[in-house]
Amino acid sequence: MLNDLTVQNYRCFKDLHIKDFARVNLLVGMNNSGKTSLLEAIYLLVNQDDINRSLIELLQNRAETDKLPGLSGDGNQYQLSQYLSEEVRNLFYGFQSHGNQDILIKSSNPDLSLSIHKINNKHIFNQDAFEIICSDGSNAPIKINLLADGTVVKHDNLPLLPKKPSLLLASSNLNYQKLSELWNSILLTPKENKVVSALQILEPAVRRVGFTSYPNYHSSILLKLDTYPQPIPLISMGEGMRRILAIAMASVTVENGFLLVDEIETGLHYEAQSEMWHFILEIAQELDIQVFATTHSWDCIASFQEALAQLEDDSIGKLFRLSRQHENIRAVEYNSNELSVAVRQSIEVR
């Protein structure tokens, strides 16, 4: 679990410090206060042993790059999109990678850090090249160069600590391919039942989930309901079912890792949100997952508080608001007690 986080010169964060994260963290804040950027920063930090992929995935989520470039090469050198360096430059605070203002994302407990800084590339003008340095505090740092033509060069090949699984769920849901990959990893395990129980939040008659081999066909994911003899395509059910499926699949597949969800309440009614939080709080404890989720919705905050208040140990959940004051963004923390007063009294926390 991440206890604290520092983010410097990344996206809208000039210098952000947050401490005392809980197991399940709900992030709120105005538009442009950096909620999604904070999820990204955490994602990059906890995925540092596979930084090329996480970086590209993250740029894709923001639709800053169209498709995952083919990872071709000999393991230490890849050829990626030539636009990559421009996209990476846009990750810097103020959209500029000049001077000594490196991107730094780190936590002190556990000791993890990731920095990105500009390097001189004499061969190609007008394009920036970058060096990414990842460290987990135990081994020598890994250095990766990202050249202006999209070439990625990994200098050392020392493994970092074993990777902890993590998933970043954007506000749009996971695509079929990703869902089916996740499904493969839990097929015929008890985790499959957990996914079914999550779907039962919205449709109590669900008994089984099945994936077919027709990814483009409308019946690619099928559900068996008590109420019908034939399988029912997931797509014929509401947006909320797809959201719950994505959240449930993502949570059960990141045991001992991190679940990051943008706009978690998308498509879910208030009462379903409350059940969803029960599910998430329970699974986070059971599978040792740390959760970071964002929302704009008061209902989502109220349902989070309600689910949290029913736990014996309500300190496992907290709310953080990203609050912009002029150039700086700071985090304002609410524990379960404060949240329950705020929800009861309709005191704004967003």
Next chain:
Amino acid sequence: MPKASKPPKIKPQQLLVEGKNDRHVIWALCEKHQLPETFSVEVPSEEDFGQGIEAVLAEIPIRLKQENFRTLGIVIDADQDLAARWQSVSSRLNAKGYQNIPKAPPLDGWVYTEREATNLPKVGVWLMPDNQLPGMLENFVARLISEDDGLLTKAELFLHDVEQAGLNRYTLIHNPKALIHTWLACQQTPGMPMGQAITSQILSYNSPLALVFVEWLRRLFY
């Protein structure tokens, strides 16, 4: 399954009070003095359980954390121990970064004046009735009665007799409540609520204490 709580409205200036009576009295005074509605008057719902003061104290830090929040006014009863009540509110403010809070409440109410330097929301505190005496809202309202009012003296005597005879069903601490409602019971429209009595000028909105209170609101919210 409980209902979702109402989403809050954005209210950058709030006056936090213990109960609904405080709210109506303050609304009536503002109306009479033509103060524009630049702040809301917030009442904790725990009032019903007789925990007004505890609920108010618990809400102070949470209200101060609101985004783009400008001003928090706090009106609470001094009750029996004015110094202890002042201490309990000033220690909570101190924990949120407010410094140089006076040791005792100023007679004309306290307003935090260093917000430029600290970037903290503006804060003001008024202890009912008058920042010096023990007591409650009802003592404040009794001081809106003109001093030569014969009925007030008569009502005091009446309650004295009731208490002497052991016929009072209120606890003695609530004598001021019994007094103001006895007095209100004997008006042209018997049993008018306190706020309405101010609006219909049975109670004077221009009494010296009312003027000090309104001036405190002005310093705080305008």
